[in-house]
Amino acid sequence: MLIIGERINTSRKVKNEAVIETAVINRDADFIRSIAQKQIEAGATYIDINAGTLTSGEPEALEWLTRVVQEAVEAPISFDSPNPLALELALKAYDAGKGQPFINSITAETDRFNKVLPFVLEYKAKVIALAIDDSGIQHDPEKRLSVAKALIEKLRAAGVPAGDIYIDPLTFSIGTGSEVVLDMLNIIEKLKNDCPEVHTVAGLSNVSHGLPSRKILNQAMTILALSRGLDAGIIDSNDRYLMALIAATEALLGMDEYCMNYIKMSRAGAFEGL
Ligand code: THG
Numbered sequence: 287m288l289i290i291g292e293r294i295n296t297s298r299k300v301k302n303e304a305v306i307e308t309a310v311i312n313r314d315a316d317f318i319r320s321i322a323q324k325q326i327e328a329g330a331t332y333i334d335i336n337a338g339t340l341t342s343g344e345p346e347a348l349e350w351l352t353r354v355v356q357e358a359v360e361a362p363i364s365f366d367s368p369n370p371l372a373l374e375l376a377l378k379a380y381d382a383g384k385g386q387p388f389i390n391s392i393t394a395e396t397d398r399f400n401k402v403l404p405f406v407l408e409y410k411a412k413v414i415a416l417a418i419d420d421s422g423i424q425h426d427p428e429k430r431l432s433v434a435k436a437l438i439e440k441l442r443a444a445g446v447p448a449g450d451i452y453i454d455p456l457t458f459s460i461g462t463g464s465e466v467v468l469d470m471l472n473i474i475e476k477l478k479n480d481c482p483e484v485h486t487v488a489g490l491s492n493v494s495h496g497l498p499s500r501k502i503l504n505q506a507m508t509i510l511a512l513s514r515g516l517d518a519g520i521i522d523s524n525d526r527y528l529m530a531l532i533a534a535t536e537a538l539l540g541m542d543e544y545c546m547n548y549i550k551m552s553r554a555g556a557f558e559g560l
Contacts, residue, residue: 288518291325319358330523336366364388394419427469459495487518
């Protein structure tokens with residue numbers, strides 16, 4: 287699974303930890319750099335950056351985060367914002383030498399589609415496409431699947447390569463209804479079958495929003511999604527147990543020939559104390 291580290295997000299509020307939002311407002315570059323580095327050391331491939339809580343200050347904050355993160359790590363960035371101005375400033379500051387960025391995200395909503403698409407094309411980015419259109423968020427999974435497929439068609443018609451499209455089926459908290467995870471897993475599986483050249487991605491930590499002992503739910507959620515073919519996860523890569531479970535599951539699903547990666551991680555001490 288492609289791992290997108292979720293930690294640089296101003297909405298994250300963790301007990302006994304400095305708050306990301308405060309660090310961004312104070313332009314505390316050392317703190318942000320160390321979070322980026324720790325995520326990469328733990329096995330993230332991409333660093334997601336999200337300054338959405340800053341509203342009017344978001345564009346400048348996302349641009350600043352871009353500069354700080356790319357100074358700290360070699361990894362490419364996932365630009366997590368619905369705001370075209372924030373995307374524009376951040377992408378302008380982005381060093382393409384770090385690799386193909388993710389634009390997180392586009393939807394099939396007319397205005398957002400038209401405003402975000404030019405950035406996807408100009409920067410040849412991978413794009414996370416949320417299954418949302420002008421009718422809003424569909425809770426019915428068949429309808430959400432149709433929205434996803436229509437969005438794939440729109441992106442393909444605009445010239446985005448299928449392999450750069452990552453459909454996000456939307457992850458709701460399991461506290462909001464017993465069916466929401468089953469529905470989401472079915473969408474992943476159907477997309478895998480019907481559009482095999484397109485990828486899937488999900489913000490898996492959403493699933494535990496509002497519930498206690500969130501890490502356990504997030505771990506179970508990640509393994510379920512992986513077993514249904516999810517290609518990429520926006521997750522907490524600094525959860526060592528989660529990362530160990532992902533490696534074990536990939537070996538068990540035949541995604542890790544001769545368990546090479548699993549054995550390598552074990553030898554490197556990644557499972558010590560677990
Ligand atoms: N899809 C896409 N992008 C997304 C999401 C998605 N971006 C934002 C979000 N959802 C994914 N990122 C997070 C980041 C933090 C949390 C959840 C999702 C989170 N953190 C705990 C908190 O704030 O309480 C802290 C957990 C911890 O780190 O210990 O909930 O769905 N495309």
